[in-house]
Amino acid sequence: MDISSVSDPAARLVRMPAQERRELILEAATAVFAERGYAGTTTAQVAQAAGISQPYVVRMFGTKEKLFLEALDRSLGKLMDSFRSVVADYDGGRLAEKVAALGPERGTGRQAHLKALLSFAYADLIQDRGILLMLMQSFISGHEPVIGARAREGFVGIYRLLRDEAGMGEEVTRDFLAHGMLMNTLISLRLTDLYGQDAGADELLKCTMGAKLPLLLAHETPRAN
Amino acid sequence: MDISSVSDPAARLVRMPAQERRELILEAATAVFAERGYAGTTTAQVAQAAGISQPYVVRMFGTKEKLFLEALDRSLGKLMDSFRSVVADYDGGRLAEKVAALGPERGTGRQAHLKALLSFAYADLIQDRGILLMLMQSFISGHEPVIGARAREGFVGIYRLLRDEAGMGEEVTRDFLAHGMLMNTLISLRLTDLYGQDAGADELLKCTMGAKLPLLLAHETPRAN
Protein backbone atom coordinates (compact mmCIF):
# COMPACT_ATOMS: atom_id res chain seq x y z
CA MET A 1 0.00 0.00 0.00
CA ASP A 2 1.64 3.20 -1.15
CA ILE A 3 0.90 5.75 1.54
CA SER A 4 1.28 8.70 -0.78
CA SER A 5 -1.51 7.57 -3.04
CA VAL A 6 -4.31 6.50 -0.75
CA SER A 7 -6.23 9.15 -2.59
CA ASP A 8 -5.41 11.09 -5.72
CA PRO A 9 -3.23 14.06 -4.72
CA ALA A 10 -4.38 15.98 -7.78
CA ALA A 11 -8.00 15.84 -6.70
CA ARG A 12 -7.78 18.72 -4.21
CA LEU A 13 -10.50 21.08 -3.26
CA VAL A 14 -13.10 18.46 -4.09
CA ARG A 15 -15.97 18.99 -1.71
CA MET A 16 -17.37 15.86 -0.21
CA PRO A 17 -19.72 14.90 2.61
CA ALA A 18 -18.02 15.05 6.00
CA GLN A 19 -18.62 11.37 6.70
CA GLU A 20 -17.01 10.28 3.50
CA ARG A 21 -13.99 12.52 4.04
CA ARG A 22 -13.76 11.23 7.58
CA GLU A 23 -13.47 7.65 6.44
CA LEU A 24 -10.90 8.67 3.83
CA ILE A 25 -8.78 10.36 6.47
CA LEU A 26 -9.11 7.45 8.86
CA GLU A 27 -7.93 5.06 6.19
CA ALA A 28 -4.94 7.25 5.44
CA ALA A 29 -4.23 7.76 9.13
CA THR A 30 -4.33 4.01 9.73
CA ALA A 31 -1.73 3.40 7.06
CA VAL A 32 0.61 6.08 8.36
CA PHE A 33 0.19 5.51 12.11
CA ALA A 34 0.62 1.80 11.47
CA GLU A 35 4.09 2.12 10.02
CA ARG A 36 5.45 5.08 11.93
CA GLY A 37 3.66 4.88 15.26
CA TYR A 38 1.81 7.58 17.13
CA ALA A 39 4.79 9.77 18.00
CA GLY A 40 6.50 9.17 14.67
CA THR A 41 3.52 10.25 12.60
CA THR A 42 2.86 13.88 11.75
CA THR A 43 -0.56 15.23 10.94
CA ALA A 44 1.02 16.58 7.76
CA GLN A 45 1.86 13.02 6.64
CA VAL A 46 -1.70 11.93 7.25
CA ALA A 47 -2.97 14.96 5.36
CA GLN A 48 -0.75 14.21 2.41
CA ALA A 49 -1.82 10.58 2.34
CA ALA A 50 -5.46 11.68 2.41
CA GLY A 51 -4.93 14.37 -0.20
CA ILE A 52 -6.03 17.31 1.95
CA SER A 53 -4.39 20.07 3.95
CA GLN A 54 -2.81 19.51 7.34
CA PRO A 55 -5.00 21.96 9.26
CA TYR A 56 -8.08 20.26 7.92
CA VAL A 57 -7.07 16.98 9.49
CA VAL A 58 -6.72 18.68 12.84
CA ARG A 59 -9.92 20.61 12.29
CA MET A 60 -11.87 17.45 11.65
CA PHE A 61 -10.55 15.34 14.52
CA GLY A 62 -9.60 17.94 17.09
CA THR A 63 -6.22 16.54 18.03
CA LYS A 64 -3.74 13.99 16.77
CA GLU A 65 -4.55 11.82 19.75
CA LYS A 66 -8.26 11.71 18.94
CA LEU A 67 -7.43 10.83 15.36
CA PHE A 68 -5.29 7.94 16.56
CA LEU A 69 -8.01 6.71 18.87
CA GLU A 70 -10.57 6.71 16.08
CA ALA A 71 -8.21 4.87 13.77
CA LEU A 72 -7.55 2.30 16.48
CA ASP A 73 -11.24 1.81 17.16
CA ARG A 74 -11.82 1.32 13.48
CA SER A 75 -9.21 -1.43 13.30
CA LEU A 76 -10.48 -3.11 16.46
CA GLY A 77 -13.99 -2.97 15.07
CA LYS A 78 -13.02 -4.65 11.83
CA LEU A 79 -11.23 -7.37 13.76
CA MET A 80 -14.18 -8.08 16.02
CA ASP A 81 -16.60 -8.04 13.11
CA SER A 82 -14.46 -10.54 11.27
CA PHE A 83 -14.26 -12.91 14.25
CA ARG A 84 -17.97 -12.64 14.98
CA SER A 85 -18.90 -13.45 11.43
CA VAL A 86 -16.72 -16.57 11.44
CA VAL A 87 -18.36 -17.80 14.61
CA ALA A 88 -21.83 -17.09 13.25
CA ASP A 89 -21.05 -18.86 9.98
CA TYR A 90 -19.60 -21.87 11.77
CA ASP A 91 -22.58 -22.21 14.04
CA GLY A 92 -24.89 -21.71 11.09
CA GLY A 93 -23.25 -24.68 9.37
CA ARG A 94 -22.10 -22.44 6.53
CA LEU A 95 -18.45 -23.49 6.88
CA ALA A 96 -18.88 -27.26 6.63
CA GLU A 97 -16.66 -27.50 3.56
CA LYS A 98 -13.86 -25.49 5.08
CA VAL A 99 -14.04 -27.56 8.25
CA ALA A 100 -13.78 -30.78 6.27
CA ALA A 101 -10.72 -29.38 4.47
CA LEU A 102 -8.91 -28.72 7.73
CA GLY A 103 -7.98 -32.34 8.28
CA PRO A 104 -7.74 -34.15 11.60
CA GLU A 105 -4.24 -32.98 12.62
CA ARG A 106 -5.67 -29.61 13.64
CA GLY A 107 -7.88 -31.33 16.17
CA THR A 108 -11.57 -32.09 16.27
CA GLY A 109 -14.46 -30.52 18.06
CA ARG A 110 -15.89 -27.05 18.05
CA GLN A 111 -13.00 -25.31 19.82
CA ALA A 112 -10.30 -26.73 17.59
CA HIS A 113 -12.35 -25.99 14.51
CA LEU A 114 -13.00 -22.43 15.53
CA LYS A 115 -9.35 -21.92 16.38
CA ALA A 116 -8.29 -23.01 12.91
CA LEU A 117 -11.00 -21.06 11.13
CA LEU A 118 -10.39 -17.90 13.12
CA SER A 119 -6.69 -18.19 12.47
CA PHE A 120 -7.33 -18.21 8.73
CA ALA A 121 -9.70 -15.28 9.07
CA TYR A 122 -7.06 -13.41 11.00
CA ALA A 123 -4.37 -14.10 8.43
CA ASP A 124 -6.77 -12.84 5.84
CA LEU A 125 -7.60 -9.68 7.74
CA ILE A 126 -4.00 -8.72 8.38
CA GLN A 127 -3.14 -8.77 4.75
CA ASP A 128 -4.06 -5.19 5.43
CA ARG A 129 -0.87 -4.19 7.24
CA GLY A 130 -2.66 -1.12 8.54
CA ILE A 131 -5.00 -3.08 10.77
CA LEU A 132 -2.36 -5.37 12.20
CA LEU A 133 0.14 -2.63 12.85
CA MET A 134 -2.41 -0.36 14.48
CA LEU A 135 -2.96 -3.17 16.96
CA MET A 136 0.78 -3.59 17.48
CA GLN A 137 1.15 0.15 17.99
CA SER A 138 -1.57 0.03 20.60
CA PHE A 139 0.17 -2.83 22.43
CA ILE A 140 3.26 -0.74 23.05
CA SER A 141 1.24 2.27 24.21
CA GLY A 142 0.64 0.92 27.69
CA HIS A 143 2.24 3.93 29.32
CA GLU A 144 0.10 6.49 27.47
CA PRO A 145 -2.77 7.44 29.77
CA VAL A 146 -5.54 7.67 27.17
CA ILE A 147 -4.36 5.46 24.32
CA GLY A 148 -3.05 2.86 26.73
CA ALA A 149 -6.38 2.56 28.48
CA ARG A 150 -8.18 2.09 25.18
CA ALA A 151 -5.62 -0.48 24.09
CA ARG A 152 -6.18 -2.54 27.24
CA GLU A 153 -9.95 -2.39 26.80
CA GLY A 154 -9.59 -3.49 23.21
CA PHE A 155 -7.38 -6.43 24.02
CA VAL A 156 -9.56 -7.65 26.84
CA GLY A 157 -12.57 -7.21 24.58
CA ILE A 158 -11.08 -9.53 22.00
CA TYR A 159 -10.14 -12.04 24.65
CA ARG A 160 -13.71 -12.07 25.94
CA LEU A 161 -15.10 -12.39 22.44
CA LEU A 162 -12.97 -15.45 21.80
CA ARG A 163 -13.27 -17.14 25.15
CA ASP A 164 -16.92 -16.44 26.02
CA GLU A 165 -18.82 -15.31 22.95
CA ALA A 166 -17.11 -17.79 20.63
CA GLY A 167 -16.80 -20.30 23.47
CA MET A 168 -13.22 -21.28 22.79
CA GLY A 169 -12.33 -21.65 26.44
CA GLU A 170 -9.36 -20.38 28.36
CA GLU A 171 -6.49 -22.53 27.10
CA VAL A 172 -7.47 -22.60 23.46
CA THR A 173 -7.97 -18.85 23.46
CA ARG A 174 -4.58 -18.31 25.06
CA ASP A 175 -2.85 -20.47 22.48
CA PHE A 176 -4.72 -18.77 19.69
CA LEU A 177 -3.66 -15.37 20.96
CA ALA A 178 -0.08 -16.50 21.49
CA HIS A 179 0.31 -17.70 17.93
CA GLY A 180 -1.45 -14.60 16.70
CA MET A 181 1.07 -12.46 18.54
CA LEU A 182 3.92 -14.37 16.91
CA MET A 183 2.37 -13.88 13.48
CA ASN A 184 1.99 -10.19 14.29
CA THR A 185 5.63 -9.93 15.20
CA LEU A 186 6.92 -11.65 12.08
CA ILE A 187 4.80 -9.48 9.84
CA SER A 188 5.49 -6.27 11.69
CA LEU A 189 9.21 -7.01 11.59
CA ARG A 190 8.91 -7.57 7.83
CA LEU A 191 10.63 -10.88 8.27
CA THR A 192 9.17 -11.74 4.88
CA ASP A 193 11.80 -9.37 3.49
CA LEU A 194 14.36 -12.04 4.35
CA TYR A 195 12.38 -14.85 2.77
CA GLY A 196 14.59 -16.81 0.38
CA GLN A 197 17.69 -15.07 1.73
CA ASP A 198 17.95 -16.44 5.23
CA ALA A 199 17.39 -20.08 6.08
CA GLY A 200 16.37 -19.30 9.67
CA ALA A 201 13.81 -16.74 8.59
CA ASP A 202 12.40 -19.13 5.99
CA GLU A 203 11.91 -21.93 8.47
CA LEU A 204 10.43 -19.72 11.13
CA LEU A 205 7.98 -18.27 8.64
CA LYS A 206 6.97 -21.67 7.27
CA CYS A 207 6.63 -23.20 10.68
CA THR A 208 4.60 -20.30 12.05
CA MET A 209 2.36 -19.47 9.14
CA GLY A 210 1.84 -22.96 7.72
CA ALA A 211 -0.70 -22.90 4.93
CA LYS A 212 -1.13 -19.19 5.48
CA LEU A 213 2.37 -18.30 4.30
CA PRO A 214 1.52 -17.83 0.60
CA LEU A 215 -1.02 -15.21 1.64
CA LEU A 216 1.75 -13.25 3.31
CA LEU A 217 4.28 -13.54 0.55
CA ALA A 218 1.75 -12.39 -1.99
CA HIS A 219 1.91 -8.97 -0.36
CA GLU A 220 3.43 -6.14 -2.15
CA THR A 221 5.43 -4.77 0.76
CA PRO A 222 7.33 -1.74 -0.49
CA ARG A 223 9.58 -0.43 2.26
CA ALA A 224 7.84 2.82 3.02
CA ASN A 225 10.04 5.76 3.77
CA MET B 1 11.87 2.14 37.58
CA ASP B 2 11.61 5.90 37.90
CA ILE B 3 13.12 7.31 34.76
CA SER B 4 14.01 10.61 36.34
CA SER B 5 16.26 9.05 38.91
CA VAL B 6 18.30 6.46 37.08
CA SER B 7 21.15 8.53 38.39
CA ASP B 8 21.26 11.31 40.92
CA PRO B 9 20.33 14.58 39.17
CA ALA B 10 22.26 16.55 41.74
CA ALA B 11 25.50 14.80 40.90
CA ARG B 12 26.31 16.89 37.85
CA LEU B 13 29.70 17.70 36.53
CA VAL B 14 31.12 14.56 38.07
CA ARG B 15 33.86 13.37 35.79
CA MET B 16 33.92 9.70 35.12
CA PRO B 17 35.59 7.30 32.69
CA ALA B 18 33.93 7.31 29.28
CA GLN B 19 33.05 3.62 29.45
CA GLU B 20 31.28 4.00 32.73
CA ARG B 21 29.33 7.04 31.56
CA ARG B 22 28.48 5.16 28.38
CA GLU B 23 26.88 2.33 30.29
CA LEU B 24 25.01 4.81 32.46
CA ILE B 25 23.61 6.56 29.42
CA LEU B 26 22.68 3.28 27.77
CA GLU B 27 20.79 2.21 30.85
CA ALA B 28 18.91 5.49 30.93
CA ALA B 29 18.28 5.37 27.19
CA THR B 30 16.90 1.85 27.48
CA ALA B 31 14.39 2.91 30.09
CA VAL B 32 13.19 5.91 28.09
CA PHE B 33 13.21 4.38 24.61
CA ALA B 34 11.41 1.38 26.04
CA GLU B 35 8.41 3.34 27.23
CA ARG B 36 8.20 6.06 24.61
CA GLY B 37 9.64 4.43 21.51
CA TYR B 38 12.28 5.70 19.15
CA ALA B 39 10.34 8.61 17.68
CA GLY B 40 8.70 9.51 20.96
CA THR B 41 11.95 9.80 22.86
CA THR B 42 14.03 12.96 22.87
CA THR B 43 17.71 13.03 23.53
CA ALA B 44 16.93 15.56 26.24
CA GLN B 45 14.82 12.99 28.10
CA VAL B 46 17.64 10.50 27.96
CA ALA B 47 20.06 13.14 29.17
CA GLN B 48 17.85 14.01 32.09
CA ALA B 49 17.45 10.38 33.05
CA ALA B 50 21.21 9.95 32.90
CA GLY B 51 21.87 13.16 34.80
CA ILE B 52 23.91 14.86 32.10
CA SER B 53 23.39 17.50 29.45
CA GLN B 54 21.58 16.83 26.18
CA PRO B 55 24.48 17.74 23.90
CA TYR B 56 26.70 15.33 25.74
CA VAL B 57 24.45 12.43 24.89
CA VAL B 58 24.64 13.32 21.23
CA ARG B 59 28.35 13.93 21.50
CA MET B 60 28.97 10.51 22.92
CA PHE B 61 26.81 8.47 20.56
CA GLY B 62 26.80 10.57 17.42
CA THR B 63 23.10 10.41 16.65
CA LYS B 64 19.89 9.37 18.33
CA GLU B 65 19.68 6.43 15.96
CA LYS B 66 23.09 5.09 16.94
CA LEU B 67 22.13 5.45 20.58
CA PHE B 68 18.98 3.42 19.99
CA LEU B 69 20.92 0.73 18.15
CA GLU B 70 23.40 0.40 20.99
CA ALA B 71 20.62 0.18 23.53
CA LEU B 72 18.89 -2.47 21.45
CA ASP B 73 22.08 -4.50 21.08
CA ARG B 74 22.60 -4.30 24.81
CA SER B 75 19.13 -5.72 25.48
CA LEU B 76 19.51 -8.43 22.86
CA GLY B 77 22.87 -9.34 24.34
CA LYS B 78 21.47 -9.72 27.83
CA LEU B 79 18.68 -11.91 26.50
CA MET B 80 21.02 -14.20 24.60
CA ASP B 81 23.41 -14.41 27.53
CA SER B 82 20.56 -15.41 29.79
CA PHE B 83 19.33 -18.12 27.43
CA ARG B 84 22.82 -19.48 26.83
CA SER B 85 23.52 -19.75 30.51
CA VAL B 86 20.31 -21.69 31.12
CA VAL B 87 21.20 -24.16 28.40
CA ALA B 88 24.73 -24.55 29.71
CA ASP B 89 23.49 -25.07 33.26
CA TYR B 90 20.90 -27.62 32.15
CA ASP B 91 23.41 -29.61 30.16
CA GLY B 92 25.88 -29.37 33.02
CA GLY B 93 23.30 -30.98 35.30
CA ARG B 94 23.24 -27.91 37.51
CA LEU B 95 19.45 -27.50 37.23
CA ALA B 96 18.38 -30.97 38.35
CA GLU B 97 16.40 -29.62 41.28
CA LYS B 98 14.53 -27.09 39.21
CA VAL B 99 13.74 -29.74 36.63
CA ALA B 100 12.35 -32.05 39.27
CA ALA B 101 10.17 -29.22 40.57
CA LEU B 102 8.58 -28.67 37.18
CA GLY B 103 6.30 -31.66 37.43
CA PRO B 104 5.23 -33.96 34.60
CA GLU B 105 2.42 -31.83 33.19
CA ARG B 106 4.98 -29.60 31.47
CA GLY B 107 6.22 -32.60 29.53
CA THR B 108 9.33 -34.70 29.76
CA GLY B 109 12.52 -34.82 27.79
CA ARG B 110 15.18 -32.27 27.09
CA GLN B 111 13.11 -30.04 24.82
CA ALA B 112 10.17 -29.75 27.19
CA HIS B 113 12.50 -29.15 30.12
CA LEU B 114 14.42 -26.44 28.33
CA LYS B 115 11.21 -24.79 27.22
CA ALA B 116 9.98 -24.55 30.79
CA LEU B 117 13.32 -23.43 32.21
CA LEU B 118 13.87 -20.82 29.51
CA SER B 119 10.39 -19.52 30.03
CA PHE B 120 11.14 -18.91 33.71
CA ALA B 121 14.45 -17.30 32.82
CA TYR B 122 12.64 -15.05 30.38
CA ALA B 123 10.01 -14.04 32.91
CA ASP B 124 12.84 -13.24 35.25
CA LEU B 125 14.72 -11.18 32.72
CA ILE B 126 11.77 -9.08 31.70
CA GLN B 127 11.11 -7.96 35.22
CA ASP B 128 13.31 -5.26 33.77
CA ARG B 129 10.67 -3.58 31.61
CA GLY B 130 13.44 -1.83 29.72
CA ILE B 131 14.74 -4.98 28.10
CA LEU B 132 11.35 -6.34 27.15
CA LEU B 133 10.08 -3.08 25.75
CA MET B 134 13.22 -2.41 23.77
CA LEU B 135 12.53 -5.71 22.03
CA MET B 136 8.90 -4.75 21.45
CA GLN B 137 9.98 -1.39 20.06
CA SER B 138 12.32 -3.17 17.68
CA PHE B 139 9.52 -5.46 16.50
CA ILE B 140 7.48 -2.55 15.24
CA SER B 141 10.42 -0.91 13.52
CA GLY B 142 10.29 -3.14 10.49
CA HIS B 143 9.88 -0.23 8.15
CA GLU B 144 12.93 1.66 9.43
CA PRO B 145 15.86 0.90 7.14
CA VAL B 146 18.61 0.62 9.73
CA ILE B 147 16.81 -0.23 12.96
CA GLY B 148 14.48 -2.61 11.15
CA ALA B 149 17.36 -4.57 9.68
CA ARG B 150 18.99 -4.92 13.08
CA ALA B 151 15.70 -5.98 14.61
CA ARG B 152 15.26 -8.76 12.06
CA GLU B 153 18.82 -9.98 12.60
CA GLY B 154 18.23 -10.00 16.34
CA PHE B 155 15.01 -11.96 16.12
CA VAL B 156 16.42 -14.55 13.76
CA GLY B 157 19.48 -14.80 16.00
CA ILE B 158 17.33 -15.69 18.98
CA TYR B 159 15.36 -18.18 16.93
CA ARG B 160 18.58 -19.88 15.87
CA LEU B 161 19.91 -19.90 19.39
CA LEU B 162 16.79 -21.66 20.63
CA ARG B 163 16.27 -24.06 17.78
CA ASP B 164 19.85 -25.03 16.94
CA GLU B 165 22.18 -24.05 19.74
CA ALA B 166 19.77 -25.07 22.49
CA GLY B 167 18.37 -27.85 20.30
CA MET B 168 14.72 -27.18 21.03
CA GLY B 169 13.59 -28.02 17.53
CA GLU B 170 11.25 -26.18 15.23
CA GLU B 171 7.85 -26.71 16.82
CA VAL B 172 8.89 -26.31 20.42
CA THR B 173 10.79 -23.14 19.57
CA ARG B 174 7.81 -21.74 17.74
CA ASP B 175 5.49 -22.40 20.65
CA PHE B 176 8.01 -20.96 23.06
CA LEU B 177 8.29 -17.79 20.99
CA ALA B 178 4.53 -17.55 20.57
CA HIS B 179 3.86 -17.65 24.28
CA GLY B 180 6.74 -15.27 24.85
CA MET B 181 5.14 -12.80 22.44
CA LEU B 182 1.87 -13.04 24.34
CA MET B 183 3.64 -12.40 27.63
CA ASN B 184 5.38 -9.44 26.01
CA THR B 185 2.09 -8.03 24.89
CA LEU B 186 0.39 -8.34 28.25
CA ILE B 187 3.29 -6.70 30.04
CA SER B 188 3.81 -4.00 27.46
CA LEU B 189 0.09 -3.19 27.56
CA ARG B 190 0.33 -2.94 31.35
CA LEU B 191 -2.56 -5.34 31.61
CA THR B 192 -1.39 -5.88 35.16
CA ASP B 193 -2.83 -2.43 35.84
CA LEU B 194 -6.26 -4.02 35.50
CA TYR B 195 -5.45 -6.93 37.79
CA GLY B 196 -8.11 -7.26 40.45
CA GLN B 197 -10.36 -4.85 38.59
CA ASP B 198 -11.29 -6.78 35.49
CA ALA B 199 -12.22 -10.44 35.54
CA GLY B 200 -11.17 -10.96 31.93
CA ALA B 201 -7.76 -9.41 32.50
CA ASP B 202 -7.26 -11.50 35.64
CA GLU B 203 -8.00 -14.77 33.92
CA LEU B 204 -5.92 -13.97 30.87
CA LEU B 205 -2.98 -13.06 33.08
CA LYS B 206 -3.30 -16.15 35.22
CA CYS B 207 -3.74 -18.45 32.29
CA THR B 208 -0.82 -16.96 30.38
CA MET B 209 1.70 -16.41 33.13
CA GLY B 210 0.90 -19.39 35.34
CA ALA B 211 3.38 -19.66 38.18
CA LYS B 212 5.20 -16.65 36.79
CA LEU B 213 2.37 -14.23 37.58
CA PRO B 214 3.50 -13.28 41.10
CA LEU B 215 6.80 -12.16 39.60
CA LEU B 216 4.93 -9.74 37.40
CA LEU B 217 2.63 -8.37 40.03
CA ALA B 218 5.54 -7.74 42.36
CA HIS B 219 6.62 -5.00 39.97
CA GLU B 220 6.45 -1.48 41.00
CA THR B 221 5.01 -0.14 37.77
CA PRO B 222 4.51 3.58 38.21
CA ARG B 223 2.80 4.96 35.12
CA ALA B 224 5.62 7.05 33.72
CA ASN B 225 4.64 10.37 32.29
Next chain:
DNA sequence: GTCTATAAGATGATAGAC
Protein backbone atom coordinates in the same frame (compact mmCIF):
# COMPACT_ATOMS: atom_id res chain seq x y z
C1' DG C 1 34.85 14.90 30.08
C1' DT C 2 31.31 17.98 30.36
C1' DC C 3 28.82 22.25 29.85
C1' DT C 4 26.24 26.56 27.80
C1' DA C 5 24.56 28.80 23.84
C1' DT C 6 22.36 28.48 19.79
C1' DA C 7 21.35 27.45 14.82
C1' DA C 8 18.19 25.26 11.73
C1' DG C 9 14.37 22.74 11.04
C1' DA C 10 10.17 20.52 12.16
C1' DT C 11 5.41 20.20 14.24
C1' DG C 12 0.62 20.66 16.37
C1' DA C 13 -2.71 23.76 16.54
C1' DT C 14 -5.30 28.32 15.69
C1' DA C 15 -7.30 32.24 12.86
C1' DG C 16 -9.63 33.57 9.37
C1' DA C 17 -10.62 33.78 4.22
C1' DC C 18 -13.31 31.67 0.46
Next chain:
DNA sequence: GTCTATCATCTTATAGAC
Protein backbone atom coordinates in the same frame (compact mmCIF):
# COMPACT_ATOMS: atom_id res chain seq x y z
C1' DG D 1 -16.00 22.01 3.53
C1' DT D 2 -11.55 23.33 2.68
C1' DC D 3 -7.54 26.24 2.28
C1' DT D 4 -3.42 29.57 3.32
C1' DA D 5 -0.80 31.85 6.69
C1' DT D 6 1.27 31.72 10.82
C1' DC D 7 2.54 31.18 15.93
C1' DA D 8 4.73 28.98 19.60
C1' DT D 9 7.09 25.20 20.80
C1' DC D 10 10.10 21.61 20.65
C1' DT D 11 14.17 18.92 18.88
C1' DT D 12 18.60 17.33 16.91
C1' DA D 13 22.86 18.59 16.26
C1' DT D 14 27.02 21.83 16.16
C1' DA D 15 30.44 25.21 18.17
C1' DG D 16 33.22 26.32 21.38
C1' DA D 17 34.41 27.34 26.38
C1' DC D 18 36.17 25.30 30.72
